[in-house]
Amino acid sequence: MATPEIRILADTVANQIAAGEVVERPAAAAKELLENALDAGARRITIDFSRGGKARMVVEDDGVGMSPDQAELSLQRHATSKIQVAADLDRISTFGFRGEALPSIASVSRFTLQSRAAGAEVGCEILVNGGRIVHRREHGMAVGTRVEVENLFHPVPARLKFLKTDDTESAHLIRMVRLYAVAHPEVGFLLREDGRDVFRSPGQAPLIERVREIWGKAVADDLIPLPSVEGSGMGVSGLLGRPGVSRSTRQDLVTVVNGRPVDSRALAYALVESYHTLIPKGRFPLAFLFLEIDPAAVDVNVHPAKREIRFRNEPQVRAFVMRAVLETLRGQSTTGAVQPVVPAVDIHSALPVPSAKPQVAAATPVSALPIAGEGSTRTSVSPATTLKLGWRLLGRLRGDRAVFETPSGMVLLDLGSAHQRVLYEKILGQLTASAPVTQPLLLPLALELEPLPAAALREREALLQLAGFSFEPYGRNFWRVLSIPLWVEPGEAEAFLRDLLAEMSRHEGDFTKAHLATDALAKLAIRRSRYRTDSLSEAELLELVQQLFRTSQPGVDPLGRRTYFEIGDADIARRLGQS
Ligand SMILES: Nc1ncnc2c1ncn2[C@@H]1O[C@H](COP(=O)(O)OP(=O)(O)OP(=O)(O)O)[C@@H](O)[C@H]1O
Ligand SMILES: [Mg+2]
Structure with a gap:
């Protein structure tokens, strides 16, 4: 057999492959856009979507925006303003760091980026379809960025097949936005499905109010404050479920590390262990736990969709959180x-x-x-x-x-x-x-x-x-x-x-x-x-x-x-x- 020829993949193909890892479903694409908006310092974010995000999603922010050149660059693979050298990977304080999200999403959809930088006279619009630029032009708009993603995964029918029903995709998307909204009570969020409000919550809300708006009154009434505690280079605060209140899944066990909603086995373990004898075995407590920790002590670069994180000193984090939680529960x-x-x-x-x-x-x-x-x-x-x-x-x-x-x-x-x-x-x-x-x-x-x-x-x-x-x-x-x-x-x-x-x-x-x-x-x-x-x-x-x-x-x-x-x-x- 003849030796197969080795070639470098065309950018579009490379991006589509990366898209498979970075955005496995509409909610994941929306998450990337939301994170970019938060990284850009937005105070208000609006998300609108149709058919579970498959047909259309729009994320609009009032952050710093981009100049036309920056906007074009942002669609290049590995173009990022967030890190420069490998050592930066060890202390990531932004959501983004790979410079992959926008080109990946743009390669598998019809993608419209509109942005106006602070101080610029006018904004710009770039339309990309299946990874190819269709047009660039001036666009009148307020300072900030608006990204519209239509027909997600249409260029890759194989992926389209893996998507679930509109309802399921929509549930994933809503859950994701709720998590980010609760993780950032200082930012105003408006989530709409087909133009109808799913929830709306103004910025600057105290955490408990935010939970009440987004998770509902029943959950909020079952929570007690976890007073903020600092030590060992960490800080923890948030809300905890009352003893005796439990769930069969982790649905209401929310952990946020440096503003990032994450799945962390160490934190979930610390919480479940702290509620030992306070809730039945095999069930999960309610919690909205916020951990602040030196970015150098966390590795966020362990999962392609950044959902999981790892602590460099896991036992220390676990012990610290357990102490704070037990202290609070003891008084309850x-x-x-x-x-x-x-x-x-x-x-x-x-x-x-x-x-x-x-x-x-x-x-x-x-x-x-x-x-x-x-x-x-x-x-x-x-x-x-x-x-x-x-x-x-x-x-x-x-x-x-x-x-x-x-x-x-x-x-x-x-x-x-x-x-x-x-x-x-x-x-x-x-x-x-x-x-x-x-x-x-x-x-x-x-x-x-x-x-x-x-x-x-x-x-x-x-x-x-x-x-x-x-x-x-x-x-x-x-x-x-x-x-x-x-x-x-x-x-x-x-x-x-x-x-x-x-x-x-x-x-x-x-x-x-x-x-x-x-x-x-x-x-x-x-x-x-x-x-x-x-x-x-x-x-x-x-x-x-x-x-x-x-x-x-x-x-x-x-x-x-x-x-x-x-x-x-x-x-x-x-x-x-x-x-
Ligand atoms: N909403 C936005 N407002 C302002 N700048 C943005 C916005 N979205 C993207 N950018 C710019 O475009 C760049 C590329 O974004 P992209 O999401 O592709 O990569 P990233 O955020 O740097 O890393 P990651 O792939 O990990 O998300 C960002 O670094 C940022 O400079
Ligand atoms: Mg990003």
Whole structure:
């Protein structure tokens, strides 16, 4: 076979190939145009599109604009005003840096660039079709730039085939513009589809207002401020979802680094980890997280569409963000829009006030904790129905739920979840106390184990001792259990241990880090605890609520499910058609 001849590709072909990477769909083209407008210092940006951006999209800005020469140059491959030398790649502070976006888009569409530089008398217009210049001429316009892209991908039918329906492409485009608008509250945005407003938001809006305009009131009401924190050469600020509010996807987990909305595994991880126990496993918190960091500490040049970034020191960024987020969440207690002011220790009645610390000295097994319905507080209590946080008990709903009147509406509380939160913190408190609170077993428990759980016991014996178990080896895979933690009932000890060891051999990782291990232990203990809500007296029920509001996170149970929700008076009136 003859040696094939090697040729340099014509520019148009090279651009079309690059277009495959840079602009995979209309939303990606719109993103490039939007980034150019922001790089040009625009204060107002208007985006209009039709048929998901396939038929037409226009991005118009009031930025610095371009002279006719610059405009022509901007359509050349690798023409950029943003970086000059390779070293600049290590400290990119603009969105653009490759000088590829405009020529790529122009090579696969009918492309009209209009621009007028600040100080110039008049603007210019360049029309390009499938990468070839059709005309250049003067054009009267205000300072700024307007780019119109029609029939995207028509010159490359193969790509056209990969596009989804108009609705899907339009959803991608709208999502992209929302992200940039929220990342830049200082810039005014107007997004229109076929001439109709999708959203309009004036510049200079505080972040929460911007989120309300663009993401909607329901999302905005579920957010709390993340006060700005600085340190280690970084700064973080933004808005965080309330504990207990979660989503099945990352749709409302928005991370912005130096003004660039990005997917960052490090940041998503830091957020999900911070909400550990505050939302159910496998779900995602809400967040609008803004990180400012030295551009030299970020690599934005890792993805052709610049969607992903990498931090040079990932662990440091993760730790910094987690600290700030945890700090904010710690002060938070509830999932509802209304924050009851707690913790008020007293109920109006003469209930004995339990000490704030768990009373570890008294040998009270879990099942006999005052809240567990075993009757320890039932005597001597006059049932008062009002809690100091202003909740008045109205009654029970099917045994395991309670309904309260509150100063701002009504609350429905799940008694089982409330009990689990209280118990969880009690057990965690005992687990992390310096000396474990143990009870010796009158009759040592003989424990013969299968090889896997036996290995788990040998490996994690130190942890188990820390929790209050003590063992004596008795033979191969055979132990005698001499004492158990106070929070395990002796009659339950064997079943509990077997469960625990099975769990340990199944979920290796959870038990290797101290804080995860105690947490896993506490959760397991809770799963095994039996709790009868229907036998609770009214006083016990109120005592439970009072204890709940003394925990660090009254709004959620240890698995991150809500313990209660509030329906506001306004909402009730609305449902009754009275407002
Ligand atoms: N809206 C605009 N206002 C002013 N100048 C612009 C605008 N859009 C593009 N330019 C100029 O044209 C140049 C080329 O733009 P293009 O998007 O192709 O490349 P880039 O932004 O430099 O890099 P990248 O390919 O990474 O986006 C820019 O560097 C900028 O100087
Ligand atoms: Mg660009």
